[in-house]
Amino acid sequence: MFTPTKLKGKRFRCVSYNILADLYCDSDYTRTVLHPYCPPYALQIDYRKQLIMKELKGYNADIICLQEVDGKIFNKCLKPFLDSDNFNGLFYKKGKTVAEGLACFYNRLRFCLIEDFHILLAKVLEKESYLKNIFDIIKNNTALMERLLDRSSVASATVLQSIENPNEILVVGNTHLYFHPDADHIRLIQGGIFIYWIGEIKKKLIEKNPGKRISVILCGDYNSVPSCGIYQLFTTGLAPSSLEDWKSNANEAVHDLTLSQDILLDSACGTPKYTNFTQGFAECIDYIFYEKNNLSVNQVIPLPNEEELKAHIALPSVVFPSDHIALVSDLEFK
Numbered sequence: 001m002f003t004p005t006k007l008k009g010k011r012f013r014c015v016s017y018n019i020l021a022d023l024y025c026d027s028d029y030t031r032t033v034l035h036p037y038c039p040p041y042a043l044q045i046d047y048r049k050q051l052i053m054k055e056l057k058g059y060n061a062d063i064i065c066l067q068e069v070d071g072k073i074f075n076k077c078l079k080p081f082l083d084s085d086n087f088n089g090l091f092y093k094k095g096k097t098v099a100e101g102l103a104c105f106y107n108r109l110r111f112c113l114i115e116d117f118h119i120l121l122a123k124v125l126e127k128e129s130y131l132k133n134i135f136d137i138i139k140n141n142t143a144l145m146e147r148l149l150d151r152s153s154v155a156s157a158t159v160l161q162s163i164e165n166p167n168e169i170l171v172v173g174n175t176h177l178y179f180h181p182d183a184d185h186i187r188l189i190q191g192g193i194f195i196y197w198i199g200e201i202k203k204k205l206i207e208k209n210p211g212k213r214i215s216v217i218l219c220g221d222y223n224s225v226p227s228c229g230i231y232q233l234f235t236t237g238l239a240p241s242s243l244e245d246w247k248s249n250a251n252e253a254v255h256d257l258t259l260s261q262d263i264l265l266d267s268a269c270g271t272p273k274y275t276n277f278t279q280g281f282a283e284c285i286d287y288i289f290y291e292k293n294n295l296s297v298n299q300v301i302p303l304p305n306e307e308e309l310k311a312h313i314a315l316p317s318v319v320f321p322s323d324h325i326a327l328v329s330d331l332e333f334k
Helices: 028-034 045-058 071-083 129-138 142-149 184-208 229-236
Strands: 011-018 063-070 087-093 100-107 111-120 154-162 168-176 213-221 265-267 286-291 295-300 327-333
Touching: 011 213, 011 286, 045 071, 063 071, 063 168, 063 213, 071 087, 071 100, 087 111, 087 154, 100 111, 100 154, 100 168, 111 184, 129 142, 129 184, 142 184, 154 184, 168 184, 184 213, 184 229, 213 327, 229 265, 229 286, 286 295, 286 327
Parallel strands: 011 063, 168 213
Antiparallel strands: 011 327, 063 100, 087 100, 111 154, 154 168, 213 286, 265 286, 295 327
């Protein structure tokens, strides 16, 4: 209803959506404990993928960042389906043997791919000079390092040039940070690695593309509510050592670490009450961060209200294919 046509000129539509990987749905535990309110047939990927594809097509988007994308769903469903709608797609698998990951699709009639990158967040910490400050402070915390380096979380950066506005280049970041109730400190470090890495990419692009403007958009499932340090780091540029996040696990507590970054970001969709809505947990944990000096928000697609979300108890349901809600925002080059 809010996205009947595609945009043009200086405006473009961005979607961020955790589509709930099949491997987290196809178990007795999911059917009986996590989502017992959802009919088993509606948890099956053959049912959910139809809703996901219909929903994505209906947004008439230009950039789509997805999390929890099964490799087989990317290759056999999303990529060929969206290709028919003029989208090119890239897939970035998680580390270890995890069969899901991130995907970024872009409208090839409006953007061309300059280059793309991806990192395993745990791998870069020990070897990149721009992360030395973080590594030096936490390297002797054995319990923390073991847990941090064992994570399979990845981040991607897809660098796109606007065809209609060739002086505009976007760095579209995407990530899905570690989920655990006592892991605010792990997520904050992961968020720091992500934004520092994006900052390095931006610096190099500025050097390589004189006269062009480089702008950052960071999509993802951050598993962090707005009161957490990641939101503060991204929107104010600072996550001080005094934050409670650093003490979320007493055995792995982080001391004397302050994170800072200089890309001025804001949340395109603000901080809605819910972006994830299950019977056991309902919070705002997904965001589209955008560089506010270069971009402005033209429209935010309204999220479903609580009555709609509770119509079938919680998500996923027969009408919502994921436990997350898609974030959709129309952005504009200033």
